Amino acid sequence: MNQSTSAFSTIPLFCLLFLVTFGNSQLDYRFYDSACPNLSKIVRYGVWSAIANETRLAASILRLHFHDCFVNGCEGSILLDDSSNFKGEKNANPNRNSARGFEVIDAIKENVEKACPSTVSCTDILTLAARDAVFLSGGPFWPVSLGRRDGLTANETAANTDLPSPFEPLENITAKFISKGLDAKDMVVLSGGHTIGFAQCFTFKRRLFNFDGAGNPDPTLDASLLGSLRSICPNQDDSDTNLAPLDAATTTKFDNSYFKILVNSSGLLQSDQALMGDNKTAALVFGYSKFPFLFTKDFASSMVKMSNIGILTGQNGQIRKNCRVVN
Numbered sequence: 001m002n003q004s005t006s007a008f009s010t011i012p013l014f015c016l017l018f019l020v021t022f023g024n025s026q027l028d029y030r031f032y033d034s035a036c037p038n039l040s041k042i043v044r045y046g047v048w049s050a051i052a053n054e055t056r057l058a059a060s061i062l063r064l065h066f067h068d069c070f071v072n073g074c075e076g077s078i079l080l081d082d083s084s085n086f087k088g089e090k091n092a093n094p095n096r097n098s099a100r101g102f103e104v105i106d107a108i109k110e111n112v113e114k115a116c117p118s119t120v121s122c123t124d125i126l127t128l129a130a131r132d133a134v135f136l137s138g139g140p141f142w143p144v145s146l147g148r149r150d151g152l153t154a155n156e157t158a159a160n161t162d163l164p165s166p167f168e169p170l171e172n173i174t175a176k177f178i179s180k181g182l183d184a185k186d187m188v189v190l191s192g193g194h195t196i197g198f199a200q201c202f203t204f205k206r207r208l209f210n211f212d213g214a215g216n217p218d219p220t221l222d223a224s225l226l227g228s229l230r231s232i233c234p235n236q237d238d239s240d241t242n243l244a245p246l247d248a249a250t251t252t253k254f255d256n257s258y259f260k261i262l263v264n265s266s267g268l269l270q271s272d273q274a275l276m277g278d279n280k281t282a283a284l285v286f287g288y289s290k291f292p293f294l295f296t297k298d299f300a301s302s303m304v305k306m307s308n309i310g311i312l313t314g315q316n317g318q319i320r321k322n323c324r325v326v327n
């Protein structure tokens, strides 16, 4: 009797330890509970109203968070405009005429400042907004631990070198994830973010017309998808900014369809379809294509890992008043 009671009393402790190792000890789920009790509602409403007007903004916000975290860590540097002290990241190759959703974060920040001035970082707002964007698109929910502070600078060069490009080989992309403390599995499951949103024709056009330099398309691209992509992206420069869905089957729904699409050779970017060209990553793709629950569970835990890259806490950094400029 005594023995079983003590066995039970160890369960909560065990769960607590699990939470601590799973999260980040410098952050706290209740960080703003007393200083900004309505924070999560304000963020949720801001994301909800943006998506209600334009569905694609869910994808755009998720990508902003990824592009923030991969460049000097999650510290809101992507949100900064160019200044006299530095060139911002908004004009770096992966972001120029591509990163979007800044107005959504500005509008949320304005409402947060009204409720609790100079209290909540832009970085925490973006982290929460990315989680809400996934959840409101039908994806998983996960608790976000808070207390990240905003960085004092931005680095255009780092945005050019550290963010993955759709034109580079899988090994290079994997190396970029590993250099951020993530692994190949995080890379595969987080690529599932491409279950929502769009890409411009220039990011995959080479696959349609002249993949091999002899006028042939990419042999790993499904023939009927090839036809429809050629009509969206005719072989002329003025089609470069036309948009095609990353997941043509269920473009606005956050589900595991991205992985099903890779299995049947219908990935949009060369870097997407490349996940099927390696036995280890292909095994993960197959798993996520068959087991939606496995995808949502692993996606949530890799998002938590990503949102803890290179964070500033305590006295480091600052709480920006305006996400576009350092105080």
Ligand code: HEM
Pocket (backbone or CB within 6 Å): 056, 058, 059, 060, 061, 062, 063, 066, 097, 098, 099, 100, 164, 165, 166, 167, 173, 187, 190, 191, 193, 194, 196, 197, 198, 199, 200, 201, 203, 246, 269, 271
């Ligand atoms: C693995 C390496 C990755 C590469 C090479 C890559 C590349 C790209 C490219 C080229 C686009 C289209 C941009 C444009 O045409 O303007 C895009 C869009 C997008 N990416 Fe990625 N990406 C990667 C990983 C990720 C990750 C980890 C996430 C989030 C977890 C993500 C989320 C998105 C979303 C949601 C969009 C659509 C954005 C919109 O419609 O506004 N991507 N990505």
Ligand SMILES: *[C@@H]1O[C@H](CO)[C@@H](O)[C@H](O)[C@H]1NC(C)=O
Pocket (backbone or CB within 6 Å): 037, 038, 115
């Ligand atoms: C939180 O929002 C509610 C309405 O949704 C409002 O009545 C309350 O005053 C707000 N609390 C704070 C601290 O801003």
Ligand SMILES: *[C@@H]1O[C@H](CO)[C@@H](O)[C@H](O)[C@H]1NC(C)=O
Pocket (backbone or CB within 6 Å): 053, 054
């Ligand atoms: C709704 O979205 C359109 C573009 O799709 C934009 O021009 C307009 O300002 C947005 N309205 C609101 C209220 O956000």
Ligand SMILES: *[C@@H]1O[C@H](CO)[C@@H](O)[C@H](O)[C@H]1NC(C)=O
Pocket (backbone or CB within 6 Å): 155, 156, 157, 158, 161
């Ligand atoms: C910006 O990033 C590049 C590439 O990571 C690095 O070499 C450089 O030192 C950084 N610049 C500053 C001012 O931190």
Ligand SMILES: *[C@@H]1O[C@H](CO)[C@@H](O)[C@H](O)[C@H]1NC(C)=O
Pocket (backbone or CB within 6 Å): 167, 168, 169, 172
């Ligand atoms: C891939 O990485 C290797 C080694 O860092 C580099 O030499 C090569 O240029 C990269 N390839 C592309 C297409 O970026």
Ligand SMILES: *[C@@H]1O[C@H](CO)[C@@H](O)[C@H](O)[C@H]1NC(C)=O
Pocket (backbone or CB within 6 Å): 222, 224, 248, 249, 257, 260, 261, 264, 266
């Ligand atoms: C590939 O899979 C998607 C999602 O299941 C489906 O919509 C699409 O029609 C499939 N394409 C082919 C060529 O089987």
Ligand SMILES: *[C@@H]1O[C@H](CO)[C@@H](O)[C@H](O)[C@H]1NC(C)=O
Pocket (backbone or CB within 6 Å): 279
């Ligand atoms: C990958 O799988 C294929 C077929 O399943 C096999 O022929 C090949 O040897 C495998 N490659 C590696 C590097 O394991």
